[in-house]
Amino acid sequence: KKTRKEILLGVGAANLLGDLGGADQIGTHLMKDLEISLTRPTVAAGYRYKLSPTMAVKGYTGWARLAGNDLLTAEPSRNNRNLSFRTNIITASAQFEYSVIEEKVKSRYSRRSKKFPLNIYFFGGFGLFYFNPESQYYDGKWYKLKPLRTEGQGLPGSEAKDYSLVQFCVPLGVGFKYPINREWSIGLEYSITKTFTDYIDDVSTVYYDNEAIRAAYGDVAAYFADPSTTPTREAPIKGGTNPGEKRGETTYNDSFMFAWLNVSYKITGTTKSRVKF
Numbered sequence: 001k002k003t004r005k006e007i008l009l010g011v012g013a014a015n016l017l018g019d020l021g022g023a024d025q026i027g028t029h030l031m032k033d034l035e036i037s038l039t040r041p042t043v044a045a046g047y048r049y050k051l052s053p054t055m056a057v058k059g060y061t062g063w064a065r066l067a068g069n070d071l072l073t074a075e076p077s078r079n080n081r082n083l084s085f086r087t088n089i090i091t092a093s094a095q096f097e098y099s100v101i102e103e104k105v106k107s108r109y110s111r112r113s114k115k116f117p118l119n120i121y122f123f124g125g126f127g128l129f130y131f132n133p134e135s136q137y138y139d140g141k142w143y144k145l146k147p148l149r150t151e152g153q154g155l156p157g158s159e160a161k162d163y164s165l166v167q168f169c170v171p172l173g174v175g176f177k178y179p180i181n182r183e184w185s186i187g188l189e190y191s192i193t194k195t196f197t198d199y200i201d202d203v204s205t206v207y208y209d210n211e212a213i214r215a216a217y218g219d220v221a222a223y224f225a226d227p228s229t230t231p232t233r234e235a236p237i238k239g240g241t242n243p244g245e246k247r248g249e250t251t252y253n254d255s256f257m258f259a260w261l262n263v264s265y266k267i268t269g270t271t272k273s274r275v276k277f
Contacts, residue, residue: 007267008048014066015035016257018198019249038072047059048097054099054102058097063090085201086135089129125171127170129167133145143220143224149221158208164197173190190258190259206245208225
């Protein structure tokens with residue numbers, strides 16, 4: 001009962017499972033389409049409260065960078081699409097943990113433990129995250145993509161709908177924790193977070209008429225709507241980016257993955273001894 005409260009700090013790696021880049025094949029789902037070179041940093045902080053030896057609740061908040069780039073795949077149609085993006089992402093979630101191997105708290109007076117010290121647990125929860133995708137213009141300047149309405153949002157006949165930059169999410173994962181002493185532990189957590197948006201990378205539906213986008217939203221919007229047709233690209237593949245043809249994959253929403261190396265500290269407090277005569 002004296003070790004219920006715990007503070008966590010973590011650093012690690014993040015990767016998006018979205019529409020851009022990916023494996024050298026037609027876009028697939030989840031790990032089959034992972035592009036390792038797009039792994040970016042993440043940091044996190046949390047607070048855990050043990051409900052019992054096997055159950056706990058946890059609050060987590062963190063920052064990460066996510067990115068995607070079609071030029072990293074050799075699949076011809078995706079490479080020709082030539083879309084790219086990056087975004088900072090801020091997450092906050094409430095999680096429930098269940099330990100399949102109960103955590104063992106080391107004795108204050110002994111460095112040894114006869115019990116298996118590794119704590120293994122699964123977790124799941126719900127939360128919110130903020131993102132704001134941007135991409136680089138050929139002059140080197142970065143532009144926020146949402147205001148540019150790259151899939152014709154708001155124009156007649158467009159399938160694309162405007163999206164919110166704050167979205168609901170469901171993190172699921174597994175963790176491992178090893179005690180250094182009574183207060184300090186180190187651990188590793190891996191999570192995959194399900195989202196309910198397909199626009200973390202600003203790509204989801206089909207191409208809209210590029211000249212209509214140019215007339216409504218300007219040259220920069222037209223460039224990011226279809227960079228494969230710009231003069232800066234050599235010999236684009238014909239027939240892949242015409243209005244109404246597939247720009248993204250609407251079957252699955254975007255997901256992102258985190259792998260954190262954690263350091264945790266138990267708030268044990270101090271106990272004052274009382275001498276009785």
